[in-house]
Amino acid sequence: MKRSRVIAEAILLAFVGVLLPLSAAIYAAWALSVNTEKGRLELVASQAAARTHLSILNTAAMLRELDNQKLAPCSDAHIGEMRRLSINGRMIEEIGYIDDGLLRCTSWGQTTKRIAKLPPDFMSGDDIETWVAVPPLVSGADPLTVVQVGKHNALIDPVRPIDLLSDNRILVTIVAPNGRVAAMLNDLDTQMALSLAKQGKSGVNDDYVYGVATDAGWTAIAVGHREELIAQFRSQLWVFLLFGGFASIFIVAMIMRQSRKRLSPLSELQIAVRKREFIVHYQPIVELATGNCVGAEALVRWKRPDGSLVRPDLFIPLAEQSGLIQPITDQVIDAVARDLNELLVQYRSVHVTINVCAEDIKSGRILEAVAARIGRTGIENRQIWLEATERGLLDIEEASRTIEEARTRGHKVAIDDFGTGYSSLQYLQNLPLDTLKIDKSFINTINRQSATSSVVPHIIDMAKALNLSVVAEGVETVEQAEYLIEHGVEYGQGWHYGKPMPADIFIAYLYENMKRRRADVIPLRRLNG
Numbered sequence: 041m042k043r044s045r046v047i048a049e050a051i052l053l054a055f056v057g058v059l060l061p062l063s064a065a066i067y068a069a070w071a072l073s074v075n076t077e078k079g080r081l082e083l084v085a086s087q088a089a090a091r092t093h094l095s096i097l098n099t100a101a102m103l104r105e106l107d108n109q110k111l112a113p114c115s116d117a118h119i120g121e122m123r124r125l126s127i128n129g130r131m132i133e134e135i136g137y138i139d140d141g142l143l144r145c146t147s148w149g150q151t152t153k154r155i156a157k158l159p160p161d162f163m164s165g166d167d168i169e170t171w172v173a174v175p176p177l178v179s180g181a182d183p184l185t186v187v188q189v190g191k192h193n194a195l196i197d198p199v200r201p202i203d204l205l206s207d208n209r210i211l212v213t214i215v216a217p218n219g220r221v222a223a224m225l226n227d228l229d230t231q232m233a234l235s236l237a238k239q240g241k242s243g244v245n246d247d248y249v250y251g252v253a254t255d256a257g258w259t260a261i262a263v264g265h266r267e268e269l270i271a272q273f274r275s276q277l278w279v280f281l282l283f284g285g286f287a288s289i290f291i292v293a294m295i296m297r298q299s300r301k302r303l304s305p306l307s308e309l310q311i312a313v314r315k316r317e318f319i320v321h322y323q324p325i326v327e328l329a330t331g332n333c334v335g336a337e338a339l340v341r342w343k344r345p346d347g348s349l350v351r352p353d354l355f356i357p358l359a360e361q362s363g364l365i366q367p368i369t370d371q372v373i374d375a376v377a378r379d380l381n382e383l384l385v386q387y388r389s390v391h392v393t394i395n396v397c398a399e400d401i402k403s404g405r406i407l408e409a410v411a412a413r414i415g416r417t418g419i420e421n422r423q424i425w426l427e428a429t430e431r432g433l434l435d436i437e438e439a440s441r442t443i444e445e446a447r448t449r450g451h452k453v454a455i456d457d458f459g460t461g462y463s464s465l466q467y468l469q470n471l472p473l474d475t476l477k478i479d480k481s482f483i484n485t486i487n488r489q490s491a492t493s494s495v496v497p498h499i500i501d502m503a504k505a506l507n508l509s510v511v512a513e514g515v516e517t518v519e520q521a522e523y524l525i526e527h528g529v530e531y532g533q534g535w536h537y538g539k540p541m542p543a544d545i546f547i548a549y550l551y552e553n554m555k556r557r558r559a560d561v562i563p564l565r566r567l568n569g
């Protein structure tokens with residue numbers, strides 16, 4: 041995955057990581073404010089409904105008791121008792137005695153008003169007739185509630201039971217069981233009150249927050265202004281934002297940590313292995329005396345998604361440390377089988393050298409890896425050479441076992457970068473190798489006055505003594521090539537013959553090389569013939 045994509049993803053996630061907790065904090069502060077305010081208003085509403093109902097029951101009980109006293113109707117004692125009760129009852133405006141359609145007397149004295157008795161609006165109990173919103177006889181006063189038990193009735197101010205419940209910032213409306221507004225404290229629009237009562241649910245709208253409660257058919261609506269809700273929300277918001285801010289910082293820190301991990305060289309390499317981003321370039325190996333190409337070394341390249349190539353010395357050490365070298369080696373073998381199958385079937389004398397890591401030589405895993413991938417092609421085992429560095433052969437017993445088995449299967453085995461490690465003649469003697477590759481650092485010294493220039497002939501002699509074929513690596517000049525030929529080195533590899541190249545270019549190179557070879561041979565035959 042591209043670095044820029046990882047960074048873009050991290051920025052996007054961090055943005056969401058900041059936005060999400062902060063919006064959650066704002067939402068939580070708002071939800072809590074609404075719930076708190078709704079709860080407060082619901083409490084006011086439920087108390088208002090309960091008190092209204094209770095005021096009816098209490099009044100009815102008092103009238104029942106008055107009825108039961110059997111005082112002589114409209115006697116001084118009767119009127120006196122009615123007056124005492126209406127003075128003591130905080131919400132009672134007046135008590136009256138009705139007989140035969142006539143209001144005979146009230147708590148204020150004798151009267152003979154004819155009352156047109158209408159059916160009650162509703163019954164508040166078996167014997168409690170109730171009327172609401174009755175306009176008072178004295179104009180200008182608020183509508184009253186009338187309660188009648190037997191021959192006595194009482195006029196109640198419906199606001200009294202609820203007026204101590206709230207300050208003037210809360211509007212309380214009482215809707216009677218018959219659906220009419222019975223009382224209003226701090227005026228609210230009647231239509232709105234009725235519609236809220238009909239909804240029967242607490243809530244919030246563009247202008248108000250409201251709590252709704254019912255008791256014995258009485259519905260109370262307590263309404264608060266939205267500004268108060270907003271003021272409460274503002275005061276709570278800071279606390280929530282503090283928590284939201286901490287959560288954002290935590291999330292962003294986690295995202296940064298995760299992204300840094302993803303951007304680490306190791307995880308980049310892991311992703312590359314998973315996405316099979318490794319390709320192989322091939323460097324020709326030639327017979328020095330003739331210039332004939334006899335094979336190639338498979339050299340891995342990491343092809344990044346942007347098309348750029350990463351050199352193996354930049355990632356092979358990390359791959360070896362982390363164990364990723366094995367899946368990379370497998371991808372190299374896959375590439376060889378894919379790229380050169382046809383060519384290797386056509387030219388049986390041509391081989392490909394594959395670099396093998398120390399662990400694979402030690403465990404012998406490489407043999408199965410090659411068998412599994414080459415077995416299904418037409419490539420023969422003798423066309424696949426295995427190349428291990430001196431370091432890879434340090435564990436001499438296990439290395440010997442793997443090399444023996446490789447040779448039994450038909451592979452050839454070479455020691456790479458010879459001379460740069462700890463190898464000695466005795467060490468080499470104990471390994472059943474086929475080929476020795478002289479490291480390019482020694483080839484560089486040929487024909488130069490350097491301290492190590494005398495080492496090359498010794499290495500060549502040692503290889504001859506052990507019956508090993510020799511490949512010189514890093515041949516860059518004609519002089520080096522001539523020197524090597526003079527000293528009996530058979531094979532060479534280096535920029536003088538060809539740099540590592542993509543498969544298609546190598547195939548073209550080999551065809552060209554083969555053509556040239558045939559062209560050289562035909563005149564010879566003619567000469568002889």
Ligand SMILES: Nc1nc2c(ncn2[C@@H]2O[C@@H]3COP(=O)(O)O[C@H]4[C@@H](O)[C@H](n5cnc6c(=O)[nH]c(N)nc65)O[C@@H]4COP(=O)(O)O[C@H]3[C@H]2O)c(=O)[nH]1
Nearest residue numbers: 339340351352353372395396397514515516533534535540
């Ligand atoms: N200056 C100069 N350089 C020349 C010349 N001729 C060849 N070279 C370079 O020398 C290296 C030869 O490969 P090596 O010694 O096996 O050294 C290889 C090998 O040890 C390792 N490597 C490459 N592919 C693989 C692989 O598939 N598996 C493992 N385990 N290691 C690999 O990475 C090393 C570096 O590979 P490269 O960068 O491809 O470098 C290659 C090649 O490009 C020349 O004339 N002049």
